[in-house]
Amino acid sequence: MNTRTGLDWSKAQQLYLRERDAFVAMRPASRALSREAADHLLFGVPLHWMDDWSTPFTLFVRAAQGASFEDVDGHRYDDFCLGDTGAMFGHSPAPVARALAEQGARGLTAMLPSRDAVWVAEELARRFGLPYWQFALSASDANRFALRWARAMTGRRQLLVFNGCYHGTVDDVFVDLDGGRPVSRASLLGQATDLTQNTRVVEFNDLAALEAALADGEVACLLAEPAMTNIGMVLPEPGFWPAAQALCRRYGTLLILDETHTISSGPGGFGRAHGLAPDMLVLGKPVGGGVPCAVYGFSAETATRAEAAKRRAPPGHSGIGTTLTANMLAMAAMRANLEQVMTDTAYQAMFDLAARLAAGLRAAITRQGMPWCVTQVGARTEFQFTPMPPLNGSQADAILDGELEHMIHLYLLNRGLSITPFHNMMLVCPHTSESAVDRLVAAFEAFLIEIRA
CATH class of the missing domain: 3.90.1150.10 (Aspartate Aminotransferase, domain 1)
Structure with missing residues (x-):
């Protein structure tokens, strides 16, 4: 063109x-x-x-x-860049700056939860309609953890993404269509495995291709922005998401919405504004008013399956979370931002x-x-x-x-x-x-x- x-x-x-x-x-x-x-x-x-x-x-x-x-x-x-969404509500919002100063004097991180974590989770449940939440340091991590949970819950290895997507630095999603053929994204540095073995890719707005990718019942989850934003904005056609959600349910595939950019659609993101019902939801940099943090939520049914998967697993490292995850400073920033800025x-x-x-x-x-x-x-x-x-x-x-x-x-x-x-x-x-x-x-x-x- x-x-x-x-x-x-x-x-x-x-x-x-x-x-x-x-x-x-x-x-x-x-x-x-x-x-x-x-x-x-x-x-x-x-x-x-x-x-x-x-x-x-x-x-x-x-x-x-x-x-x-x-x-x-x-x-x-x-x-009009605003940190590419990291400062979506403005640089250094006064309530967040005050909360950071006050929390900084009380403590930064302790590997234990603070009272703010309870308030933030309750507020996220109210906004997004998903009752259970976990935290991360970035949307990249939150997406990475959500994919791990999806595989653990379903016992399936395959993931599905849309061509041209970007979900942070998650290796699994760097698969594109080249002449209709899935290939690992050439720009990905240091990749040692063939990503196409476990990741499928179809075009956004293509329901026939979506069903074909899901039909064998091997796909753990579809990870998607509800409107594509990272390759230039691509909006869903009328009726696409209701039909796509129905296909995911029919074939037992979890739907994970990455709302890190589409939170621009409203306090509950694009999904809430347009009646979507994801199994999981990821939100990154805007939620903390510029402080590095992210959240990911579970529906009630998905949360039950996630807890069961963890209890079935042997004790030890889960591959999910870091020692700084949900630190007290980030939780204070999220509370201030959600309560007083992101209104x-x-x-x-x-x-x-x-x-x-x-x-x-x-x-x-x-x-x-x-x-x-x-x-x-x-x-x-x-x-x-x-x-x-x-x-x-x-x-x-x-x-x-x-x-x-x-x-x-x-x-x-x-x-x-x-x-x-x-x-x-x-x-x-x-x-x-x-x-x-x-x-x-x-x-x-x-x-x-x-x-x-």
Whole structure:
């Protein structure tokens, strides 16, 4: 698919060189820190993917508060990335910051539960309709543990995922379709086993393929985002999830929903908003207001099966949990965030802002005659280089254009606007202002005007 229809690519390349030079000239402190970091940090960054932004060197942050952050050169940015959901309700929410300070004075971790754990579990049960919960340090871990529980409960080894999915650093799910054939994802470093032996993969929104994958009764669980978000946003077609849930029940396959990104849909996530009834649910980084933590829940029946599986197993290491899991600091952060930050009122404000952003982007795209579309999942919005939203991972992958994305992202950064560095995802938080939304739309349209054919 041609993602550059309507663009003058020569103009675009000239613009990129201009914006690259401007970025370098305006940020001497970040440039100096990048050179210093290269001496002792692999790839010059704490984690290698921090080098994947559109910038000629790493942008270093001095402070982040509410809906904005400041770099070490003193430039302020309206932040529509928000830690790629880690700060979905704003940077350093005041209730969470207070809870961290107070709990820090009382204790950080003890390998024993605190009173907050009971409150948090009760609140999660109320929000999500799943009565039993466990904790982890990240959504990656929570997904990994959920898969282990599913295999233990069912006695089955096979897992099922959707093509193009991402569920954190869980080896089992890095299987893609290549010409209709399942293959281990080529980018996965150091993989020693053939993942296709125990993981099956089908396209999102394809009920026939889903049933074919489940029909032999060997699949322990389907792990899925209720709307795909990590390869670009892909929404479920009407009727897909009711039918998919029925297929899972028919073939004895557990349904695990990963709501780490789709929690943008509401206080109970996409599933609660749309009437889904998963057997298990995973929620990661947004739940603690920016503190590393995650949760995963069980239906009553699944919890009974999980407890029985553990009691049947010999004593010893289960492969589930770490010594820092459910530490007192994280539990205090989760309680403060769920109780005072992640509220119905906050969500309504975010929905209104996201609707304003989506409408503004659509209007700009229409005015400039671009064959692009805008997709929205609650507080999460994305523009995509195609006239119609993709229906599955293959279609979403075909419209990714890293070079074009980097041009847009760098252009926006130079105008004090940050969006997620991977595809074109934007979040709003309760602190985002209407004027910031309007600035983003105006800068986006200015970019289109500069490079259109």
